Amino acid sequence: MRKIIFFILLFAVTAPAEDPGTRSFAFLKIPVSARFAVMNGGSVMWEGRDCWRSNPAVLGFKGESYASFSQNTWYMSTKQNAAAFNAGHFGLSWQNYNFDDVARDATGEKLGDFTDRYGVLSMSYGFKIKRYTAAGVTYKKLNQEIFGGNYNHSAWDFGFVTQPSRRTAFGAALANIGGKKKIINEDEALPTSLTAGALQKMGRFYLTSEVKLTGYEKIQYLLGLEFKRQTNLTLRMGSVYQDDFNLSFGFGWQDARYFIDFAFLPHGALNYAYITSVGVRF
Numbered sequence: 244m245r246k247i248i249f250f251i252l253l254f255a256v257t258a259p260a261e262d263p264g265t266r267s268f269a270f271l272k273i274p275v276s277a278r279f280a281v282m283n284g285g286s287v288m289w290e291g292r293d294c295w296r297s298n299p300a301v302l303g304f305k306g307e308s309y310a311s312f313s314q315n316t317w318y319m320s321t322k323q324n325a326a327a328f329n330a331g332h333f334g335l336s337w338q339n340y341n342f343d344d345v346a347r348d349a350t351g352e353k354l355g356d357f358t359d360r361y362g363v364l365s366m367s368y369g370f371k372i373k374r375y376t377a378a379g380v381t382y383k384k385l386n387q388e389i390f391g392g393n394y395n396h397s398a399w400d401f402g403f404v405t406q407p408s409r410r411t412a413f414g415a416a417l418a419n420i421g422g423k424k425k426i427i428n429e430d431e432a433l434p435t436s437l438t439a440g441a442l443q444k445m446g447r448f449y450l451t452s453e454v455k456l457t458g459y460e461k462i463q464y465l466l467g468l469e470f471k472r473q474t475n476l477t478l479r480m481g482s483v484y485q486d487d488f489n490l491s492f493g494f495g496w497q498d499a500r501y502f503i504d505f506a507f508l509p510h511g512a513l514n515y516a517y518i519t520s521v522g523v524r525f
Contacts, residue, residue, distance in 0.1 A: 268385070268396075268433045270361045271419065275313055275325035275338050277504035277520040281493035282467025283481040287404060287414030287440045287451055292502070292522065293327060295334050295367060295379070297438075298416040300402035302332050302369025303377025311522030330525070334367035334381075346390045360388040367400075375406040383419075397421055398433060415439040440465070447471045461485050479506075493518075500524050 274280030276293035288294035288301065292309045295301040308330040315323040325338040340361040346354040362385070369379035381400035386393070398421035404414035419435045440453030449469035456462055467481040479493040493506035504520040 268387075268419070270323075270340050271363070271434060273315055273323050273338075273340065274506070274508070274518055275315070275323070275336070276311070276327075277313060277493055277506035277518040278479070278495060279467075280508065280518055281479045281481050281491045281506035282451055282469060283453065283465035283483050283491070287412055287442045287453065292524070293520070295329055295369065296327060296336050296365070298402035298404060298414055299334065299367040299369050299379030299381045299400060300377045300404040300414065300416075302329065302334055302367060302379050303371045303404075304369070305331055308525040309522055310525070311520055313518055313520040315518045316516055329367075332369050334365075334369075336363075336365040336367070338363050344390070355390075357390050359390070360386075362386045365400075369402070376404070378403050383421075396433065410444040412442040413440070414442070434459075438465075497524075 276296060278291065278293050279288060279297055282288075287298065290301075290304070290306060292307070293311060308328075310328045311326065313325045313327075315325070323338060323340040325336070327334065327336040329335070342359045342361075344357050344359045346357055348354055364384045365381050367379060367381040369377055371377050379402045381402075383398040383400065385396045385398060387395070398419045400416060400418045401420070402414065402416045404412060406412045416438050417436075418438070419433050421433065434457055436455055436457045438453055438455040440451060443450045447470060449471075451465075451467040453465040454462060455465060462485070464484040465481070466483075468479065470478045472478050475496055475498060477495045477497075479495070481491045483489050483491075489509040491506060491508045493504065495502060495504040497503075501523050502521070504518075506518040506520075508516045508518070
């Protein structure tokens, strides 16, 4: 087990990544779950914990109920906290991110120190269209306090997933629909995105592949792999290609009710970021 952890850390610290943003809705890019963050394939994972937070249609299959808490150490050593609960066709998610900032005028003169605060409360619902096909919707209430000013906004996510066989699934998610709200300029507008992809199960391997499109970035190509090494231990890795090719690594441990997941993600000058998720299954 120690060798596995060392191997993951050794590779994770060498990979670059993008700044998630400090003054805009770009903070929504920060992952909120160790499991699907490391695999880069959350929108078509039709089974397993936390996947409904990327695609609400997954709730249509009415899987197991979970409560989880995640902490993400990210930009400038700040932290984002996230919590989630799902039962039946419903899901509830919350995330909070704070960032110490300095306001300056056009000449660079310091105007004051501020703590910028970001929060999202999400409510999700999924329903079946047919036996192995489902759709879902998420309503998001976003709050941003930047330099003492409040920027509140609402947004919607829509999802679809279908399972043509026991080992294959296809899905899509349209995220952050809800107007033209922006903070400073169009580049920092609410990051609407469309993600589509496929899932393939091969014995103890679980493979996801996706394409993600936004209105202001190049296409992202995502790949995730999950391998159940033992009954309780699962190893994970993922890749994302945009301008560069980046790798992420993680693992999870689960007994009958409790679980813990770790993800090590590429993170530019800070070498890597990590997410820890813990929770309980009902």
